[in-house]
Amino acid sequence: MRHPSRIWTAVLVLSLVTTEARAHAFLDRAEPKVGNTVASPPREVTLYFTQKLEPAFSTISVTNAAGQRIDSGKARVSGSQMSISLKPGGNGTYHVNWRVLSVDTHTTDGNFTFQVGQ
Amino acid sequence: MSWSEAGLGDGLIAVRAVHFAATANTLGALIFRSLIAEPAFGATPEAVPVLAAQIRKLAWTSLVIAVLTGLGWLLLETMQITGLSLWDALTQEGLSTVVEVTQFGQVTVVRLALAVLLAISLAGERVWPVRRLTLVSALAFTGAIAWTGHAGSTAGDLGILHLVSDVLHLWAASAWIGGLLLLMSLLNSSARHQSAAWRKLEQNAVSRFSLLGIVAVSTLVLSGAINAWIIVRSWQVLLATAYGQLLLVKMAVVALMVAFACVNRLWLTPQLAATAAADASLQLARNSGIEFALGLAVFAIVGALGLQHPMIHP
Numbered sequence A: 001m002r003h004p005s006r007i008w009t010a011v012l013v014l015s016l017v018t019t020e021a022r023a024h025a026f027l028d029r030a031e032p033k034v035g036n037t038v039a040s041p042p043r044e045v046t047l048y049f050t051q052k053l054e055p056a057f058s059t060i061s062v063t064n065a066a067g068q069r070i071d072s073g074k075a076r077v078s079g080s081q082m083s084i085s086l087k088p089g090g091n092g093t094y095h096v097n098w099r100v101l102s103v104d105t106h107t108t109d110g111n112f113t114f115q116v117g118q
Numbered sequence B: 001m002s003w004s005e006a007g008l009g010d011g012l013i014a015v016r017a018v019h020f021a022a023t024a025n026t027l028g029a030l031i032f033r034s035l036i037a038e039p040a041f042g043a044t045p046e047a048v049p050v051l052a053a054q055i056r057k058l059a060w061t062s063l064v065i066a067v068l069t070g071l072g073w074l075l076l077e078t079m080q081i082t083g084l085s086l087w088d089a090l091t092q093e094g095l096s097t098v099v100e101v102t103q104f105g106q107v108t109v110v111r112l113a114l115a116v117l118l119a120i121s122l123a124g125e126r127v128w129p130v131r132r133l134t135l136v137s138a139l140a141f142t143g144a145i146a147w148t149g150h151a152g153s154t155a156g157d158l159g160i161l162h163l164v165s166d167v168l169h170l171w172a173a174s175a176w177i178g179g180l181l182l183l184m185s186l187l188n189s190s191a192r193h194q195s196a197a198w199r200k201l202e203q204n205a206v207s208r209f210s211l212l213g214i215v216a217v218s219t220l221v222l223s224g225a226i227n228a229w230i231i232v233r234s235w236q237v238l239l240a241t242a243y244g245q246l247l248l249v250k251m252a253v254v255a256l257m258v259a260f261a262c263v264n265r266l267w268l269t270p271q272l273a274a275t276a277a278a279d280a281s282l283q284l285a286r287n288s289g290i291e292f293a294l295g296l297a298v299f300a301i302v303g304a305l306g307l308q309h310p311m312i313h314p
């Protein structure tokens, strides 16, 4: 190694940009897609994660543009995917909040929106 | 919540670290008995009672520690998952819910049952020929750890590969680290006795352990690489996440352990055969002790590693 100090600088920089990695099951994709627009109010929302989930400790809530909860309250989990049925909620921006426990016992949460109409 | 989040996290790391070390010593002692001690005993009958008693003592002590830390792990994990205090977790269905509905809880109960089976088998050995059962229940008790962590939560066919490789990883770690204390004690006994019979036993056991070590280290590196590939996936994640960096530290400690093992194998083992002096035995014992201590450090790192996760997705 001709420049050990450079290596140490690189290590230092890397550790500074290190994210405090606490998350475990990450949202891989969703249907309706994150940030996308769909023509009519969807019947349900499905989230696909990177790991298998524990049904008893995994929840989703969905609110419509008026801020009303329009999910059925009961999420269905199958392996690494989780779905919840929706009541008709009109047009506008829908907010999805999720909080899941993956099978490795680690909890993660997050949220995203999608648009309905136009 | 009566415990701070940080305290709970540290408690989990500690209890997992001790649990990994204890299960490895339980299984390692029994593997040592089957693959090293018993085949090597032949010419040295006077060593049998000494070593057999030490093996049983290590297996029993480690098993008791493994069960206690296993219960502690279950309790802390329940507090973590439910957000309840220790008292509430015990009294307000927190524990029963986790045990009934989560994979971690179910696997932990199965593992406790396997520990009981192992204890019964270990106790019954003197009366019934159940040594196979002892070994098989120890393999199951240790291997089942795979289902409690990241390997147990990977979906699909990749999940099966992840589990198989993690089970092999756990078995190989146990065979290597869990045999070192017994090897040390055998070497020290041999140095003390200074008899031809003990020296013969020692040489036989050391060469068997070298072979076991080579197989175990190869298995660890291969299965560790598969685990790392499934979880980490990119050089960027390996270098720039806390998970990746902790894994790199682990690999550095493992490299040091392998270096010590190579010195033992390539340099000290031939001396053992060449000289009748006790020096080589004692030095080999000391190096094995260092290897064991580094192994404990690896278990401590893994205690933390399994709680972390790389940011794979943006």
Ligand code: HEM
Residues within 6 Å of the ligand: B020, B145, B146, B147, B149, B150, B151, B166, B169, B170, B173, B177, B220, B221, B223, B224, B225, B227, B228, B229, B231, B247, B251, B254, B295, B296, B298, B299, B302, B305, B306, B307
């Ligand atoms: C080059 C060598 C190695 C590599 C690349 C490696 C890699 C890994 C990886 C990626 C994991 C998964 C951690 C997680 O669940 O997030 C792991 C787990 C583990 N490793 Fe290693 N490892 C190596 C050597 C060792 C050695 C020598 C030991 C024994 C002292 C060891 C003991 C363990 C244990 C006990 C686990 C926990 C398994 C579980 O939670 O299911 N590893 N290793």
Ligand SMILES: [Cu+2]
Residues within 6 Å of the ligand: A023, A024, A025, A102, A104, A106, B150, B306, B307, B308, B309
């Ligand atoms: Cu995780």
